[in-house]
Amino acid sequence: MSSAIQRDFRNDRLSILKDKALWIRRRSFQMVYEAQLGHPGGDFSAADILATLYFGVLRFDPLNPRDPKRDRFVMSKGHCTGAFYSVLAAAGYFPEAQLSTYMQAESKLNGHPNRNYLPGVETNTGPLGHGLPVATGIAIAGQMDGADFRTFVLTGDGELQEGSNWEAALTAGHRKLENLTVIIDRNRLQQGARTEETAALDPLDDKWRAFGWHVEIVDGHDYGQLYDVLSAPPTGRGRPLCIIANTIKGKGVSFMNDNVAWHHGVPNQAQFEQAMKELV
Amino acid sequence: MSAAASASGMFDCRDAFSSTLEDLAESDPRIVTVVSDSVGSSKLVNFRRRWPERIVNVGIAEQTVVAVGAGLANGGKVPFVSAASCFLTARALEQIKADVAYSNVNVKLVGQSSGIAYGELGPTHHSIEDIAWLRLFPNLTLIVPSDPWETEQAIRAAAAFDGPMFIRISRMPVPAIPRKALSFQIGRAEVLAEGGDLAIICNGTMVHRSLDAHRMLAEEGIRARVINMSTVNPLDEAAILDASATGAILTVEEHSVRGGLGGAVSEVVTANDPIPVRRMGFPGFLPTGSVEWLLDHYGLTAAGIAQNAKELVQRKRR
Numbered sequence: 001m002s003s004a005i006q007r008d009f010r011n012d013r014l015s016i017l018k019d020k021a022l023w024i025r026r027r028s029f030q031m032v033y034e035a036q037l038g039h040p041g042g043d044f045s046a047a048d049i050l051a052t053l054y055f056g057v058l059r060f061d062p063l064n065p066r067d068p069k070r071d072r073f074v075m076s077k078g079h080c081t082g083a084f085y086s087v088l089a090a091a092g093y094f095p096e097a098q099l100s101t102y103m104q105a106e107s108k109l110n111g112h113p114n115r116n117y118l119p120g121v122e123t124n125t126g127p128l129g130h131g132l133p134v135a136t137g138i139a140i141a142g143q144m145d146g147a148d149f150r151t152f153v154l155t156g157d158g159e160l161q162e163g164s165n166w167e168a169a170l171t172a173g174h175r176k177l178e179n180l181t182v183i184i185d186r187n188r189l190q191q192g193a194r195t196e197e198t199a200a201l202d203p204l205d206d207k208w209r210a211f212g213w214h215v216e217i218v219d220g221h222d223y224g225q226l227y228d229v230l231s232a233p234p235t236g237r238g239r240p241l242c243i244i245a246n247t248i249k250g251k252g253v254s255f256m257n258d259n260v261a262w263h264h265g266v267p268n269q270a271q272f273e274q275a276m277k278e279l280v
Numbered sequence: 281m282s283a284a285a286s287a288s289g290m291f292d293c294r295d296a297f298s299s300t301l302e303d304l305a306e307s308d309p310r311i312v313t314v315v316s317d318s319v320g321s322s323k324l325v326n327f328r329r330r331w332p333e334r335i336v337n338v339g340i341a342e343q344t345v346v347a348v349g350a351g352l353a354n355g356g357k358v359p360f361v362s363a364a365s366c367f368l369t370a371r372a373l374e375q376i377k378a379d380v381a382y383s384n385v386n387v388k389l390v391g392q393s394s395g396i397a398y399g400e401l402g403p404t405h406h407s408i409e410d411i412a413w414l415r416l417f418p419n420l421t422l423i424v425p426s427d428p429w430e431t432e433q434a435i436r437a438a439a440a441f442d443g444p445m446f447i448r449i450s451r452m453p454v455p456a457i458p459r460k461a462l463s464f465q466i467g468r469a470e471v472l473a474e475g476g477d478l479a480i481i482c483n484g485t486m487v488h489r490s491l492d493a494h495r496m497l498a499e500e501g502i503r504a505r506v507i508n509m510s511t512v513n514p515l516d517e518a519a520i521l522d523a524s525a526t527g528a529i530l531t532v533e534e535h536s537v538r539g540g541l542g543g544a545v546s547e548v549v550t551a552n553d554p555i556p557v558r559r560m561g562f563p564g565f566l567p568t569g570s571v572e573w574l575l576d577h578y579g580l581t582a583a584g585i586a587q588n589a590k591e592l593v594q595r596k597r598r
Contacts, residue, residue, distance in 0.1 A: 171339065
C-alpha cells in the first residue's frame with residue numbers, strides 16, 4: 001500500500017471512529033436517562049477509547065464471541081456500562097433494541113457487565129481493580145501458547161487506588177507480557193473528588209515504568225493518537241504497554257465536562273434534551 | 281504418594297494432590313498450575329521441574345493468583361490455583377466471588393494446609409472459616425477429601441468438571457479410609473459405617489476419627505452411622521434426610537462450628553423435620569497450641585466424638 005493510500009485509509013477510519021463515538025455518547029445517555037441510573041460521566045470519558053478499540057483495533061467476530069483467537073477486551077471500569085453496552089451493540093454482539101432494557105428487572109443489561117448474560121463480556125466486573133489481574137491471566141495464556149491475540153483492559157484512574165492492580169502490574173512486568181495493554185481513562189475525577197485530592201496518582205507514568213511497563217501518554221479524545229498507539233504491533237517491545245489516556249469526565253456535554261456531580265448523576269428531561277442538542 | 285508416608289500408614293494428602301495432577305497434566309496440556317510463592321507448600325516442586333512453562337508463580341499476591349487463574353481459564357487453560365487456604369480464601373475472597381464464581385469460569389482453587397494444620401502459628405494461619413464463606417457462592421463446588429484416595433478422585437473430578445471448584449486439602453497425616461466400594465461422585469455422600477442410633481456427618485481429617493468413634497460406640501452398644509460428606513456444595517440433602525431418621529445428627533469438622541458443614545447440615549434439618557443436631561468443630565479464634573493439642577482440647581478425637589455422640593443419644597431419648 002502506498003503511503004497516500006495508507007493516509008486515506010487512516011482518515012476514513014478516523015471518520016468512522018468519530019461517528020461511532022458520537023453514537024455511543026448519545027445512545028448511552030439515552031439509556032441513563034430512561035433508566036435514571038448509570039455513570040454517564042465515565043461513559044463519556046471512555047467513549048472515544050471504546051470506539052477506537054471496537055472499530056479500529058480489536059479483532060473479533062460477534063457471531064463467534066468465544067473464538068479462541070479473538071482479541072480480548074476487559075472493561076475493568078465496569079460501572080460504565082452505558083458506553084460499554086452501547087459499543088457492544090454497535091459492534092453487533094446483540095441487537096440495539098436490547099439497550100432499552102438497561103437495568104430493568106431481569107434485563108441482561110445489569111448495572112455491571114456479566115459474561116454469562118451477554119456475548120462480548122470477558123469477565124464480570126464492577127468491584128474495582130479486577131480487570132487488570134484477570135487480563136494478565138489471559139495474556140499469560142496467550143504467551144504460553146505463542147498465540148497472537150492481544151489483551152486490552154480499560155481501567156478508570158481512581159480505580160488504580162486498588163492495590164490489586166499493582167500486584168498484577170508487577171506480575172505482567174515481570175513476565176514481559178507485550179501482548180497486554182492497559183488503557184487508563186485518566187479523567188482525574190473519582191466518585192467523590194479529584195484523584196489528586198483523594199489519594200494522588202501522579203507521577204502515574206513513572207509508577208508504571210518502575211513496574212516494567214512501556215508507557216505512552218495520549219489525548220484520550222484524539223482519535224488519531226488513540227488509533228496509532230493502539231493499533232501499533234505490540235511485538236518487539238518486550239514489555240506490557242500502559243496507555244495513559246488523558247480524558248475529560250463528561251466530555252461532550254457542556255454542563256457535564258469535568259464535573260464530579262456527573263459520576264453517577266442522571267439527567268432530567270431538560271438536561272437530556274440539552275445534551276442531545278450538543279451531541280451532534 | 282511417597283514411600284515414607286506409606287510405610288507409616290499415614291498420608292499427607294498433598295502428595296496425592298500433586299501426583300494426581302502430574303498424572304493428569306501428562307495427557308492434558310491445558311492443565312496449568314498457579315501459585316503465590318506456594319510451590320513447595322503445594323508439593324509442586326516436581327510439577328515445576330517437569331513443566332516449568334506450565335506453572336505461573338505470581339509471588340505473594342493472592343488476589344492476583346485467583347484473578348490470573350480466571351484469566352488463564354478464559355485463555356483455554358484448566359488452571360489449578362494452589363495456595364495456603366487461609367490466605368487464598370480470605371485475602372482473595374472478592375476475586376473468588378467475582379472473577380471465579382459469579383463469572384462462572386473453569387478454575388480449580390486448591391486450599392492447602394487448611395483447618396488448623398499450622399497449629400502453633402495461630403489464627404492468622406488457621407483456615408477454619410473457609411468453608412463457611414465459600415459456601416455462600418451457589419455455583420462453587422466445594423470438596424473436602426478425607427484421604428489420599430479421595431483426594432485423587434476429587435482432583436480427577438475437578439479436571440473433568442467444567443466449572444468453578446474449591447478443593448480443601450490438609451497437610452495433617454491421615455490413614456487410608458477403609459471402603460467397601462471405591463466410587464466417588466461430586467455431590468454424593470458416602471455412608472462408611474451403618475447405624476441407626478445417630479448419624480455422624482463429617483469430612484476431611486475428621487472422617488477416620490469418626491470411624492474410630494463408631495467402633496468405640498459399638499462396644500457400648502451404640503450404633504452410629506458415619507457419613508462422609510466430602511462435597512459440601514452441592515450438599516447431598518437426601519443423605520441428610522435419611523440420616524435424620526436416626527433421630528440425632530452429630531456433625532464433625534476441622535472448621536469453625538459457625539457456618540461450615542454443621543451449619544449446612546442444620547439448614548437442611550431445620551427446613552424439614554427438626555431433630556437434635558450437635559456441631560463439633562472450633563469455636564472461633566483459637567489459643568496457641570500444637571495440632572494435637574488443639575484437636576484434643578476441642579474434643580476432635582475419637583474419644584471426644586464418641587463422648588459427644590453418647591450425650592446426643594441420651595438427649596434424644598429424654
